[in-house]
Amino acid sequence: MKITGEIVRIFPKDTNTDEIISGKYKYDELDLNKLAQHTFEAIDRHFYEDCRKLDQPIIVAGANFGCGSSREQAPQVLKACGISCIIAESFARIFYRNGFNIGMPLIECDSITKSVSQGEALMVDFGVGTITNINRRQEHHFKTIPPFMQQLLQRGGLMPYLETCGDYSD
Amino acid sequence: MKTISEKILSKRSGKDVESGDIVAVPVDLVFAHDGTLPLAIQQLGDHPVKYPDKVAAICDHASPSPSEKVSNVQIFMRHFARKYGLEFFENGDGICHQIVFERYAAPYKVIIGGDSHTCTHGAVGAFATGMGSTDVAAIMAYGKTWLKVPETIKVELLGQLNEKVHSKDVFLDLISQITADGATYKALEFAGEGIRHLSVESRATLSNMAIEAGAKVGLCPADAKVKEYLAQHKRDAEYLPLYADRAAAYAREVQIRAETVVPMIAKPHRVDNVVPVTDLEGEEIDQVCLGSCTNGRIEDLRVAAGILDGKQSKTRLVVYPASRSVLIQAVREGIMETLLRAGAAIGPPGCGFCIGRTVALGDGEVALSTQNRNFKGRMGNDNAYIYLCSPSTAAASAITGKITDPREHNG
Numbered sequence: 363m364k365i366t367g368e369i370v371r372i373f374p375k376d377t378n379t380d381e382i383i384s385g386k387y388k389y390d391e392l393d394l395n396k397l398a399q400h401t402f403e404a405i406d407r408h409f410y411e412d413c414r415k416l417d418q419p420i421i422v423a424g425a426n427f428g429c430g431s432s433r434e435q436a437p438q439v440l441k442a443c444g445i446s447c448i449i450a451e452s453f454a455r456i457f458y459r460n461g462f463n464i465g466m467p468l469i470e471c472d473s474i475t476k477s478v479s480q481g482e483a484l485m486v487d488f489g490v491g492t493i494t495n496i497n498r499r500q501e502h503h504f505k506t507i508p509p510f511m512q513q514l515l516q517r518g519g520l521m522p523y524l525e526t527c528g529d530y531s532d
Numbered sequence: 533m534k535t536i537s538e539k540i541l542s543k544r545s546g547k548d549v550e551s552g553d554i555v556a557v558p559v560d561l562v563f564a565h566d567g568t569l570p571l572a573i574q575q576l577g578d579h580p581v582k583y584p585d586k587v588a589a590i591c592d593h594a595s596p597s598p599s600e601k602v603s604n605v606q607i608f609m610r611h612f613a614r615k616y617g618l619e620f621f622e623n624g625d626g627i628c629h630q631i632v633f634e635r636y637a638a639p640y641k642v643i644i645g646g647d648s649h650t651c652t653h654g655a656v657g658a659f660a661t662g663m664g665s666t667d668v669a670a671i672m673a674y675g676k677t678w679l680k681v682p683e684t685i686k687v688e689l690l691g692q693l694n695e696k697v698h699s700k701d702v703f704l705d706l707i708s709q710i711t712a713d714g715a716t717y718k719a720l721e722f723a724g725e726g727i728r729h730l731s732v733e734s735r736a737t738l739s740n741m742a743i744e745a746g747a748k749v750g751l752c753p754a755d756a757k758v759k760e761y762l763a764q765h766k767r768d769a770e771y772l773p774l775y776a777d778r779a780a781a782y783a784r785e786v787q788i789r790a791e792t793v794v795p796m797i798a799k800p801h802r803v804d805n806v807v808p809v810t811d812l813e814g815e816e817i818d819q820v821c822l823g824s825c826t827n828g829r830i831e832d833l834r835v836a837a838g839i840l841d842g843k844q845s846k847t848r849l850v851v852y853p854a855s856r857s858v859l860i861q862a863v864r865e866g867i868m869e870t871l872l873r874a875g876a877a878i879g880p881p882g883c884g885f886c887i888g889r890t891v892a893l894g895d896g897e898v899a900l901s902t903q904n905r906n907f908k909g910r911m912g913n914d915n916a917y918i919y920l921c922s923p924s925t926a927a928a929s930a931i932t933g934k935i936t937d938p939r940e941h942n943g
C-alpha cells in the first residue's frame with residue numbers, strides 16, 4: 363500500500379483529543395460529517411477548509427499525538443476531513459488503536475517534524491516502511507506496521523475486516 | 533516464565549504468548565456508557581449483538597440527565613438495550629466501573645469497556661482495558677477482540693503504609709516518578725508485601741489510575757483477599773489464583789517503600805504534577821469532592837466519615853457514592869448521617885462532579901477531589917483549579933477549609 367499526499371499541518375508534541383474535537387460537541391452531535399467541521403476549531407480555525415482543498419492531506423505531528431480521552435470521535439473527524447495518513451513521532455495508545463479500527467493509517471517516525479515543512483509532498487510506502495519527501499528528495503524510514511494491522515487498513519477498518527473475514531483469522 | 537498479562541492472554545487465546553504478540557481473545561464482558569455507547573451503536577449498524585448476556589449498558593456520566601439532548605441519547609441507549617435484552621443500568625445505579633467491579637470482575641476474565649478507566653478491574657486479576665466505540669461495536673458483533681500482549685512495568689510496594697496514608701498517595705507518588713506517559717502501551721503490575729496488605733478496594737484505586745500513566749492495564753495478583761471479596765459478592769466460583777511467575781521478564785522495575793510514602797496531592801492541570809500535602813498546607817479551597825471510580829467506595833466513605841464525625845465542613849462538601857450498593861451500605865453504617873451532619877451535599881451514585889456534566893465549578897474556584905484527573909476544564913470550567921488527593925486528605929481539608937495534612941487530625 364502506498365499513499366502520496368501533501369502535508370496540511372504539522373502539530374506539536376502532546377496534541378490532545380480535546381484540541382482535535384472539543385468535548386462540548388460530543389454528546390450533542392451524532393453526525394460525524396457535521397462534527398468534522400469543528401475539527402481543531404479552538405486552535406486552528408482554517409483546518410477543515412484547508413483539508414478540503416487537498417487531494418490526500420497528511421498530518422505530521424510530534425510525540426504523543428491524540429493523548430487524553432478515549433473518544434473515538436477524534437480520529438473519526440480527521441477521517442471525515444479527508445486526512446489520508448498521520449505521521450507522528452509517537453501516538454497515545456487508545457488513539458492509535460482507534461485509528462486502525464476506522465481504517466486511518468498511522469505511522470510512527472522518529473524526529474520527522476524536524477525535516478519536513480507544511481505544503482511538501484510525501485510518498486509513504488507501507489510495505490517497505492519508507493517516507494519519501496518528494497520536494498527535498500529525502501527518505502525517512504519507519505518500522506513497518508504488523509501484518510494484522512496492515513490487513514485492517516486494506517479492508518478499511520475493523521468492522522469491514524470482520525465482515526469480509528467473518529471473524530478474526532488466526 | 534510469565535507476567536500476569538502473559539498468563540491471562542495465553543490462557544484465553546489458547547496459545548503460548550509473550551509481550552509483543554498480537555492475539556484474538558474472547559471477551560467476557562463489554563460495556564459502555566452514555567458518552568461512548570451511542571457511537572458504538574452507530575458503528576454496529578445492522579449487525580446483531582452476538583452474546584447479549586456479555587454486554588452491559590450504563591447511564592452514569594451525565595446522570596440523572598441534565599438536559600433534553602442527553603435524555604434523548606439515553607432513550608436511544610434504552611431502546612437498543614431492550615431490543616437485544618442487554619443488562620441496563622439506570623441513572624442512580626452507579627459508575628460503570630464500580631458496577632462491573634461488584635458484579636463481573638474476576639481473575640483471568642477479559643473485560644473491555646468504552647471508557648479509559650476500565651483498567652480498574654485489574655485489581656482482581658482481570659485483563660481489563662478501555663477502548664473506543666468501534667472496538668466496543670466489533671466485540672458486540674463478534675464476541676472477540678484483538679490485543680497486543682503488553683510489556684510490563686513491575687511496581688513493588690515494600691512494607692506497610694502508615695496510618696492515613698492510602699493507595700491513592702502511593703499512586704500519586706508513583707506517577708510523579710514515572711510521569712503521565714511513563715507506561716504508554718505497557719502493563720503496570722503491582723506486587724510486594726505492601727499490596728498484600730491492601731484491601732481489594734484500595735487496590736482498585738491503584739489499578740484505576742494506571743491509565744493516568746498511559747498504561748493499558750493495571751494488574752494486581754489474585755490472592756486470598758480477592759477470593760474473599762468474590763465470596764462477599766456471592767461469586768466464590770469465579771475465583772482462580774493468579775500470580776506472576778518469579779522469573780517473569782519486565783521492561784522496568786520500580787520499588788516504593790511504603791513507610792516513606794506521605795499524603796500526596798496532584799496540582800492543576802496534570803496528574804503527574806505531584807507534591808507532598810505539606811508543601812501546600814493552608815491553601816484555601818472552595819469545594820471538597822468525595823467520590824468517583826477512584827475513591828467512591830465504602831472504605832473511602834468510611835475513612836472520610838471517621839474524620840468528619842462530629843465536625844463541620846468549612847467548604848462545600850460534595851459526596852457521590854460510587855454505586856447504589858455502596859450507598860445502601862453507607863446508610864446502614866450511619867456514614868451518610870455523619871456526612872450530612874458535617875454539611876455534605878449527597879448526590880446520586882454516578883460520575884457526578886468528576887466530569888462536570890451535572891455539577892460544575894465556578895470561575896477561579898479551587899476543588900480538592902478524590903477523583904483521578906485534574907485536566908483543565910475537567911469539572912466543567914476552564915477557569916477552575918482541581919487538586920487530587922486521598923479521602924483522608926479531602927476530609928481533613930474540608931474541616932479546616934484549607935489544604936490539610938490528615939495526619940495532624942485526630943479522629
Ligand code: SF4
Pocket residue numbers: 593627628629647649824825826882883886887903904
Ligand atoms: S467517575 Fe470520573 S473517571 Fe470514573 S468513569 Fe466517571 S467520569 Fe470517568
